[in-house]
Amino acid sequence: xxxxxxxxxxxxxxxxxxxxxxxxxxxxxxxxxxxxxxxxxxxxxxxxxxxxxxxxxxxxxxxxxxxxxxxxxxxxxxxxxxxxxxxxxxxxxxxxxxxxxxxxxxxxxxxxxxxxxxxxxxxxxxxxxxxxxxxxxxxxxxxxxxxxxxxxxxxxxxxxxxxxxxxxxxxxxxxxxxxxxxxxxxxxxxxxxxxxxxxxxxxxxxxxxxxxxxxxxxxxxxxxxxxxxxxxxxxxxxxxxxxxxxxxxxxxxxxxxxxxxxxxxxxxxxxxxxxxxxxxxxxxxxxxxxxxxxxxxxxxxxxxxxxxxxxxxxxxxxxxxxxxxxxxxxxxxxxxxxxxxxxxxxxxxxxxxxxxxxxxxxxxxxxxxxxxxxxxxxxxxxxxxxxxxxxxxxxxxxxxxxxxxxxxxxxxxxxxxxxxxxxxxxxxxxxxxxxxxxxxxxxxxxxxxxxxxxxxxxxxxxxxxxxxxxxxxxxxxxxxxxxxxxxxxxxxxxxxxxxxxxxxxxxxxxxxxxxxxxxxxxxxxxxxxxxxxxxxxxxxxxxxxxxxxxxxxxxxxxxxxxxxxxxxxxxxxxxxxxxxxxxxxxxxxxxxxxxxxxxxxxxxxxxxxxxxxxxxxxxxxxxxxxxxxxxxxxxxxxxxxxxxxxxxxxxxxxxxxxxxxxxxxxxxxxxxxxxxxxxxxxxxxxxxxxxxxxxx
Numbered sequence: 001x002x003x004x005x006x007x008x009x010x011x012x013x014x015x016x017x018x019x020x021x022x023x024x025x026x027x028x029x030x031x032x033x034x035x036x037x038x039x040x041x042x043x044x045x046x047x048x049x050x051x052x053x054x055x056x057x058x059x060x061x062x063x064x065x066x067x068x069x070x071x072x073x074x075x076x077x078x079x080x081x082x083x084x085x086x087x088x089x090x091x092x093x094x095x096x097x098x099x100x101x102x103x104x105x106x107x108x109x110x111x112x113x114x115x116x117x118x119x120x121x122x123x124x125x126x127x128x129x130x131x132x133x134x135x136x137x138x139x140x141x142x143x144x145x146x147x148x149x150x151x152x153x154x155x156x157x158x159x160x161x162x163x164x165x166x167x168x169x170x171x172x173x174x175x176x177x178x179x180x181x182x183x184x185x186x187x188x189x190x191x192x193x194x195x196x197x198x199x200x201x202x203x204x205x206x207x208x209x210x211x212x213x214x215x216x217x218x219x220x221x222x223x224x225x226x227x228x229x230x231x232x233x234x235x236x237x238x239x240x241x242x243x244x245x246x247x248x249x250x251x252x253x254x255x256x257x258x259x260x261x262x263x264x265x266x267x268x269x270x271x272x273x274x275x276x277x278x279x280x281x282x283x284x285x286x287x288x289x290x291x292x293x294x295x296x297x298x299x300x301x302x303x304x305x306x307x308x309x310x311x312x313x314x315x316x317x318x319x320x321x322x323x324x325x326x327x328x329x330x331x332x333x334x335x336x337x338x339x340x341x342x343x344x345x346x347x348x349x350x351x352x353x354x355x356x357x358x359x360x361x362x363x364x365x366x367x368x369x370x371x372x373x374x375x376x377x378x379x380x381x382x383x384x385x386x387x388x389x390x391x392x393x394x395x396x397x398x399x400x401x402x403x404x405x406x407x408x409x410x411x412x413x414x415x416x417x418x419x420x421x422x423x424x425x426x427x428x429x430x431x432x433x434x435x436x437x438x439x440x441x442x443x444x445x446x447x448x449x450x451x452x453x454x455x456x457x458x459x460x461x462x463x464x465x466x467x468x469x470x471x472x473x474x475x476x477x478x479x480x481x482x483x484x485x486x487x488x489x490x491x492x493x494x495x496x497x498x499x500x501x502x503x504x505x506x507x508x509x510x511x512x513x514x515x516x517x518x519x520x521x522x523x524x525x526x527x528x529x530x531x532x533x534x535x536x537x538x539x540x541x542x543x544x545x546x547x548x549x550x551x552x553x554x555x556x557x558x559x560x561x562x563x564x565x566x567x568x569x570x571x572x573x574x575x576x577x578x579x580x581x582x583x584x585x586x587x588x589x590x591x592x593x594x595x596x597x598x599x600x601x602x603x604x605x606x607x608x609x610x611x612x613x614x615x616x617x618x619x620x621x622x623x624x625x626x627x628x629x630x631x632x633x634x635x636x637x638x639x640x641x642x643x644x645x646x647x648x649x650x651x652x653x654x655x656x657x658x659x660x661x662x663x664x665x666x667x668x669x670x671x672x673x674x675x676x677x678x679x680x681x682x683x684x685x686x687x688x689x690x691x692x693x694x695x696x
């Protein structure tokens with residue numbers, strides 16, 4: 001049975017002509033089904049009146065009271081102040097923009113109903129620019145109360161809340177008459193005591209006054225959970241379909257004797273850990289199959305992902321294929337370039353270098369070397385997938401810090417090696433540990449390997465959080481560490497001073513530290529330096545020609561200086577957990593006991609206090625990532641808020657991870673027994689053609 005609302009144009013609704021329809025398209029609304037699945041992101045409770053005497057600051061409330069006085073005052077700003085009282089207390093209504101007609105409306109003794117957020121005021125609470133209604137003398141105070149909680153939707157220019165509420169009212173009325181197919185088998189819903197689809201949509205769009213308001217606000221109401229379950233199923237199905245599609249392609253068979261791999265391995269100055277050996281076997285087994293590898297390698301900072309990638313690259317080169325290694329920043333790409341050149345040159349493998357900042361002649365030479373195949377390994381940034389770059393025979397695409405790339409960027413690199421029947425193998429790596437809940441949903445099309453072991457001799461980094469007022473103590477500690485032959489990072493969150501952020505600028509910090517530690521060698525690195533300058537600075541730091549490196553978060557990934565054993569992170573309360581953990585991973589890479597000191601600016605918010613507490617308690621990257629997911633959400637942890645990956649309309653990973661086992665069962669059930677439902681769910685929640693993102 002077809003979804004009648006799925007195919008009915010939004011222009012069938014009253015008040016929607018060609019102009020409004022064009023604006024609705026910007027919100028992804030084309031059909032009546034789209035209207036119903038454009039879900040509220042919050043609610044206001046206008047179903048009951050609050051007593052003024054019981055109001056608390058920070059709460060939105062609907063109140064009704066009698067006007068005691070209305071006056072225009074000329075203090076810092078001209079404003080209209082209206083005081084009303086309901087017998088339990090008084091509140092001030094403050095208007096900065098008003099007309100003389102409004103002033104005369106608020107006559108003494110008139111009844112006023114108003115809605116806004118309550119704020120602290122001078123001697124009594126106040127509301128600033130509330131929505132209000134002057135009631136006639138014979139109008140009951142509760143006459144205009146809403147029958148449902150008031151929903152708020154994401155809007156666009158020319159489409160306001162009132163328009164969306166009217167359209168949703170019409171679509172809900174049609175829901176009573178037209179069948180909207182429920183694709184989730186009822187036995188799965190019954191097991192969780194969740195409502196059917198139509199009931200869930202009615203409750204989420206127009207929650208009744210007796211609904212559990214806190215559950216609705218937190219997304220924990222059964223109606224929300226019902227829709228979150230379906231959305232997670234749809235995303236999982238979209239990714240599973242892409243995996244199935246990828247398996248219809250051939251891939252390079254990489255089964256050489258492995259002499260290059262063995263030679264590279266024997267040339268290393270260290271032994272692979274058991275975890276590295278296990279993950280390398282996973283990768284080589286995949287590359288030895290006829291279908292494209294799609295494997296994600298996770299490993300905490302310093303676990304040795306790059307050498308696993310290099311060994312896989314050696315295997316691909318020996319089989320006659322080219323390898324592309326793409327990194328999100330020039331600094332990280334340069335680090336890979338240096339490592340690959342050091343490892344590969346003695347084996348006769350030539351490494352090309354391509355970034356957007358190469359001069360014309362150097363760029364032309366690199367592009368020619370890539371196209372002719374004279375260079376078997378290519379390291380670079382986003383420049384690798386530009387149109388004029390053509391590979392001779394790309395067999396393996398390696399993407400580092402994959403979450404830092406946009407979806408279509410990663411796809412563009414994959415397609416450099418594609419033809420009508422073949423795709424290159426893909427190995428994607430991340431040093432941001434991804435919680436199981438997130439990996440199951442955002443990477444359902446990938447096989448996942450985890451390097452869960454650090455090289456022997458590494459000691460956990462000791463982490464402390466200190467108020468910025470203790471800065472002088474910390475500078476003394478830095479000087480002592482340098483005197484003991486150790487090196488130090490001092491991380492700032494900005495390059496230049498900003499009026500909008502209370503953060504020390506790296507350039508100012510450099511000058512201050514030079515004054516406080518004149519006997520020590522101090523350098524500065526940030527993202528605006530030329531590539532050659534950054535490389536020279538990092539080499540100087542690595543060769544112990546610089547004692548203290550003042551840096552921005554550009555050093556978050558890719559820099560390996562074993563002698564650095566102390567890190568100071570300024571304004572640490574401004575950073576997310578995963579970024580703090582990445583930065584902390586720059587120390588503790590040698591045998592010495594290392595420390596990370598988190599400077600913060602008081603007062604701390606409760607959220608910031610929790611983040612810093614977690615950093616003090618654990619060095620476990622997966623635990624840090626799970627907490628980061630709970631605090632900030634999937635889009636922030638993955639860095640994908642702007643790319644579309646794992647951005648959900650109603651589901652929230654971290655909050656809804658208890659649904660994921662059921663999601664897997666339902667997705668498998670539908671793939672086996674109801675392919676029509678699979679396609680319909682993907683269209684409903686992801687849209688035509690948008691599920692393509694997972695194929696990268």
